[in-house]
Amino acid sequence: MTGAAFILAINMAVAGLLAAAFMTIAVYDVRRVSARWMAVGYLLGAAYFIIEFSIPAFSNAIPVVVVAFAVMLAGIVAFNVAIAHKYDVAPPWRLMLGLFIAATVVVSLVQDLPRHSLARMMAYQLPYALMTFLAIGIIRSSPLKRQHLDSLLMALLAATGLQFAAKPFIAQALGGWGASPQAYVESSYASVSQALGAVFLVAIALLLLVMIVRDVLADATNKSETDALSGLMNRRGFEYHARDALRSAVRHGVPVSLVIADLDHFKTINDGFGHACGDHVIKVFAGLLHETASDSHIAGRIGGEEFAILLSGSNLAAARLLAEGTRAAFSALPIVGLPAGRRCTASFGVAELRPEGDFDSLMRRADQALYDAKKDGRDCVRLAVAPDAGDLPLTGRG
Template identity: 65%
Template sequence: MGSANFILVINLFVAGLLAAAFMTIAIYDVGRVSARWLAFGYALGMVYFAIEFSIPVFDNARPVVVAAFAVFLGATIAFNGGLARKYGVAPIWPPMLFFLAVATVAVYYVQDLPRQSLARMMAYQLPYAAMQFAGLGIVWSSRQRRDRLDHILMAVLAASAVQFASKPFIAHALGGWGADPQSYVQTSYALVSQSIGTVLGLALALLMLAILVRDVLAEATSKSETDMLSRLLNRGGFERHAEVALRDAVRRGVPVALVIADLDHFKGINDSYGHAAGDRVIETFAGFLREAAADHHVAGRLGGEEFAIILPGTNLAAARLFAEGTRSAFGALPIDSLPANHRCTASFGVAELHSGEGFSDLMRRADDALYQAKGSGRDCVRVSAGPGLRPAIAANAG
């Protein structure tokens, strides 16, 4: 068995393993459609390598060569479909499938050109390059790019596209790709082409596996940190994200404030109207917090009817205004499952981080301010003037 044949066999088994890996992710998370498309793409890759390996046994290799081309181009299109699903971009199936049909017909007819013709080689390789550039465009256009892995993926897609476009010139430099399809696997070009393709193809596959696993773990972490009723962070998730926000604010030298809120007379709502009505009140207040919060704010449900929100880049005066606006708006909001004339209220405690304080100190002072608000008749805001100082009145009951 020649070196190129040996690499083809390796590629066949690697493609099978990758197809199985992506299918495992798809089975683990049935909603992850991207993994199914990637698994399908690598399954087509297996078919392609099997066809390539079998070409020498055919007397008339033209139909087999064209079939191999179409299958591999189909694999790149399926890969792009997986990319589109992963990155939230609408898959452009009609143009890609039309491109597949046109390119396949073109490859069929260029078989009449001389074997070493540059036009023939380019007709075979440039469609692959085009699909890799299309994949790069999918990732580039997405708003879901998160971190360095996504940028590395774009770089590898670009490198893969370039290597496909350069293959006709590599083949020319290495003496061509054989006198006929049957002798292709015996050429130096076949060894180089299969080796480069293996490295880049494996890099793309491993990057996609890493990105999908990253997303699965991130979603699992998010679910473990999310309160299902309010859809805000639970206490553990809030504390973790809030501490990160505090450290970042301190590093950047910007103020950061904490607002703690507690729904007034919540037990009475449960007792009078039932727990379903109480749940609706929590959902409404949480939804109001989500809408009022900016992207860099951190909001959570600390437990029961108590909520908190970290406001990086916000000083005490601005945080007080945020709390007062939330108090006033929520108090005027009608809530489903409650009588039309029933209005719910909330009390608020506000504190700004001072030099030398940590998250626990800020929480304690905001909680003290909330306690003062509850003791002052509820439906009001109190602010903590600073460490060791008594919370000050910020707004009277509405």
């Protein structure tokens, strides 16, 4: 067995194993459509290596060569579909299928050209390069925020596309790619080409596996930190992310405030109108908080009818305005399932982080302000202030 044939066999096995790995992820999480398409892509890659490995057994290898080319290009198409699903982009089917059909036709037609002509070699490799560069365009068009691993993937794809484009020149420099398709595996170019393919095959697959596993773990973490009813963070998720946001705000010297809200007389809603109505009230209030929260805010449902929102970059006055706006909006909303004249209200406690304070002290002070709001008749906002700061004007009930 020649060196190139040995590398072909290794590539075939590696592609099969990678397909199995992606399929395992797809079975574990059926929402990972990208993993299914990735598995298809690498299965087609394994099929390509099998066909290449079997070419010496055919007396007339030209049809087999064309089939091998089409299978490899189809594998890259499947890869691009996987990338499109991963990055929330509609797959460019027309462009990919148009390129696939045109390239396959061209490869069929160039079989009459001299085997070592640059045009014939280009007809094989340029479609691979163009289809790979298309994957970069898909990532760049994604509405999702790019991270470092995404940039690394684009760099790897660019290198892969460039090596496809360079292969005709590498083949000519190494004396061609064999006098016939059957002689391909015996050429020096075949060893170099298959080795390059193995490097990029494994590098891209491993990076994608890391990215997909990262996404799966992130989703699992998010699910464990999310309250199913409200869609906001649960207490565990809120405290974890709020503490982290507070530390970051302190490092950057920006103010931090906390608003805690409690739905007024919530038990009477559950008892008088049913738990389905109570659940709807929870969702309505959570929706208001979600609309209110910006990217720098952390909102969560921290108890049955108790909510909190950490405002990084907001002082006490700004937090008070947010609380008052939410209070007024909620009290004005008609609630499905309640009588026409019945409105729901909420009480709010607001505190700003003191220079010597921490998250726990901020929570205690906001909670005390919430207690004051309930003691003063509910449906109002109360502020936690330093003992020597005097009483600030407080908002009354709306």
